Amino acid sequence: MDEITEIYNKLGGIISEDDFRKRVDEKVDQMSGLCDMKTAAMLVAHDLGVTDTVKDIIKIKDITAEIGNVSFVAKVTSILDVREFNRNDGTIGRVGTVKVADETGSIKLTLWDERADIIKNGSIEVGDCLEITGYAKDGYSGTEINIGKYGLMRETDQKVEVSMQSQKxxxxxxxxxxxxxxxxxxxxxxxxxxxxxxxxxxxxxxxxxxxxxxxxxxxxxxxxxxxxxxxxxxxxxxxxxxxxxxxxxxxxxxxxxxxxxxxxxTEANVEYKESFTPIADIIPGESYSIKGFVSGLGELREFEKDDGTSNMVSNIYVSDDTGRIRIALWGDHALLVDELDIETPIEIIDTYSKSGYEDIELSAGNRTRISIK
Structure with missing residues (x-):
């Protein structure tokens, strides 16, 4: 007796075996190669209401290496690229990693060979909710799930709420x-x-x-x-x-x-307030944001770069309660020199400091934002 017939026999004759095998073939096609015939047969049986062919669905917090085969539903929270490696027999293997979570915790999935191809071809994305069947084992960072030849990952309409760890x-x-x-x-x-x-x-x-x-x-x-x-x-x-x-x-x-x-x-409430550095505290080799008033204006100068393209630069001086500093304005920023007056309030955000001819100076390039108050 083959495995498909063995699973069919658990249906109690609710459909013919020919019809059952036809549905199994359709399931394999539907899954685009993401499951084998045995797994497809178990899924068809499950669709028909016979649930003892598939392990009970459990929560991630209850998964241990001792359980072995396990089925659960989770949301994809991160995906790592597929890595190729050489096996001892000289063949090339493929392995990919997917992290999933439910409301009770998170766990890593290790996808081998053809299973890993769903990462390479973009069939899986962060945010997908999946029904997963695999083998639980001890990994480098705790229990993980191996998704091999007989594993299963398929999208489900079930919504999984997860509380993902966020960094500052x-x-x-x-x-x-x-x-x-x-x-x-x-x-x-x-x-x-x-x-x-x-x-x-x-x-x-x-x-x-x-x-x-x-x-x-x-x-x-x-x-x-x-x-x-x-x-x-x-x-x-x-x-x-x-x-x-x-x-x-x-x-x-x-x-x-x-x-x-x-x-x-996102609808999350995010607070941000720009941090400004006193001019006297600026040292070379760092990025700074400063605010103060214009205390000096230079001339606009055009020049040709090494690649043959043209560029512009102008210099201004900005002062605050702690000191005064020269700022080189590059590109489109250089045009501001014709719009500014002495004592104009100004904020210069994300400039880079370096040692100049006489003292420390700031460079305002394409990543710099300038606000005239």
């Missing part, structure tokens, strides 16, 4: 992954088009977000750029499944949103 911006460090943060949208850059190493076109842009602990720049790649089209400055946004990297130019930690990350508007 000040706690983001280089190398962190699975980052979930909320912030107020402070700035949106233009989209930059480029050619990838494989010859395909790519897109990249930056946004700046802040919370009560600080602010951080966020880089969005390719289709994630489109998630900014409905956003406006001062919107509260949340980032799910980001990862942190140090920018080689600014040497500041930034959050990256790749294929498996999410940026979306």
């Amino acid at each position: 911006i000040a706690d983001i460090k280089d190398g962190m992954s699975d980052i979930n943060i909320s912030g107020k949208l402070l700035d949106i850059s233009d989209v930059r088009n480029f050619q990838k190493k494989d010859g395909n076109p790519g897109r990249v842009m930056n946004i700046l977000i802040g919370d009560e602990t600080g602010k951080i720049r966020v880089t969005l790649w390719d289709e994630k750029v489109d998630s900014t089209t409905s956003l406006n400055l001062d919107d509260a946004v949340e980032i799910i499944n980001g990862y942190a990297r140090t920018n080689n130019f600014s040497q500041q930690v930034e959050v990256q949103i790749g294929n498996h990350g999410v940026l979306r508007k």
Whole structure:
């Protein structure tokens, strides 16, 4: 007796075996290869009301390595890219990782070989609610679920509410992954088009977000750029499944949103207040925001860059109660020198400090925001 007939025999003859096998084939097609014939047969039996072919659904908090085979319903909270490795027999294996959660906790899914392909082809996304059947085992960071040849991951209409752990911006460090943060949208850059190493076109842009602990720049790649089209400055946004990297130019930690990350508007109440540094406290090699009044104006100068394109620069001086500093305004910012007057109140946000000819000076580039009060 084969496995399909064994499962059919538990139906008590409510449909014919030919009809049952037809439904099993349809289920395999419907799942696009995400389950084998045995699992499809159990699902068809479950759809027909025969539930003893599938293990009882349990909560994540109750999953232990001793249980072995387990079935549960959870929401996808993060996805990591698929990694290839060499097996001892010389073949190449594939493994991917998905983190899921329900209202009782979270757990990691390890997807092997063809199961991992649902990550590569985009069949699974953060926020999907899934019915999962796999094998519980001890992993490096606690109990995890192996989804192998006989495992199951399929979307379900059941809604799963989860309380996802969220970080504050000040706690983001280089190398962190699975980052979930909320912030107020402070700035949106233009989209930059480029050619990838494989010859395909790519897109990249930056946004700046802040919370009560600080602010951080966020880089969005390719289709994630489109998630900014409905956003406006001062919107509260949340980032799910980001990862942190140090920018080689600014040497500041930034959050990256790749294929498996999410940026979306949220109704959460996010507080942000810009922190201004007294001019006397500025040291070289850091990013600062200052406020004061214009105490000196230079001339606008145009020049040609090494790549043959033209640019502009002008210099102004800003003073506060603690001191006075020169600021180089680059690009479009340079045009402000013709709009300013001595004693004009001004805020210059996100400038970079460096040692100048005489003393420390600030550089206002394309990431700088300038507000004339």
